[in-house]
Amino acid sequence: MYNFELVTPSSVDEAVAALGEEDAQPLGGGQTLIPTLKQRLAMPTKLVSLSRIEALKGVKSEGGALLIGGATTHGTVAREAAGQFPGLADLAAHIGDPAVRNRGTIGGSLANNDPSACYPAAALGTGATIVTNSREIAADDYFQGMFATALEEGEIITEVRLPIPETSNYQKFEQPASRFALVGVFVAKYADGVRVAVTGASNDGVFRWSEAEAALASNFAADAVEGLSAPDGSGMISDLHGSGSYRAHLVKVLTKRAVAAAS
């Protein structure tokens, strides 16, 4: 790992100021960034740790939404969202392993936007708002392809606001080696419609399966998905773990399972 300066500010303002320097980068839980640094795939001159900023931590509910601080760990979400939003708590409880969940954060996961990560499915599947130090971004505008987001240089995710659904479920088909999602599907039912977000499958990263959303809006049952053809596999990730058409098939299977579990 190349060397850098590590700073641990205690407020968002100090962090934003420190990030104003060239080649400075935020450090969330480090569960993605530290392995990346070890491989010398990044060489920041300064890492600005967000882990001491209390204002960025915690889970609360307000106006029908769950508000999660950007530096809140997966472990905290798994515990604290369980009562109000069990679908999300369950997703958080199955990210990596306990030690990863004790460090890794929702902001880091969404900023990284790994095409196989779990949280992007929840953010898109609830129509969440990604709040940063400077603006609010709708999830539909935030995800811009594999590892690409609407975030600007030095911009930090301070909060994620997820509208709490009537019912929801996340189905993750684990890639057996990494245990990331080979395919993951998040289904959320609201009074005014259903959202279905798919991670792990597309070359463009997380996406909404709109045909399933339409079918489920009129009939929220696994049978409603049965009649649909699986999404087109040609734009899907094809690697040694599974072909594009296999992933497309899984999207349909997992959507049915998620609906059945949420019904």
Place this chain on the structure above:
Amino acid sequence: MTKVSMTVNGKSVSGEVEGRTLLVQFLRENLRLTGTHVGCDTSQCGACVVHVDGEAVKACTMFAGEAEGAQVTTIEGMANADGSLNTIQQAFQDHHGLQCGFCTPGMVMSAAALLKENPQPSEAEVRDYLEGNICRCTGYHNIVKAIMAASGQDVGKIAAE
């Protein structure tokens, strides 16, 4: 270099570290607490698990500077005050929960974290909790058995598959 101070196994310690110094390096190289192992360095094996402020973390995936002021417990801090093995360690010995022993420090630290939050876990819960701890020797059965035994449960029925 910057100065970092923390409490490790109940003792106040400090040392000079670089930004990139990992907690595991600080423990092993500065403090010479070599019980915490590095098995992969890619955040996957769990040989480096320690407790920071009571929570299990991978010491290879946290910077020493992030542990400023923290309470850290390593495998060296697990034995009873008189130096005898604690309940979990003794159960690993009794149930043959180790062969080469390389993964064992991380296994014991993860097991301790599990039993703190779930004092009587089921076999499935133990296996699930150990997702991030890899063992190349034992095949896990005796590790699971040891942890179940350490939680005071009857392990007679857990047969090797």
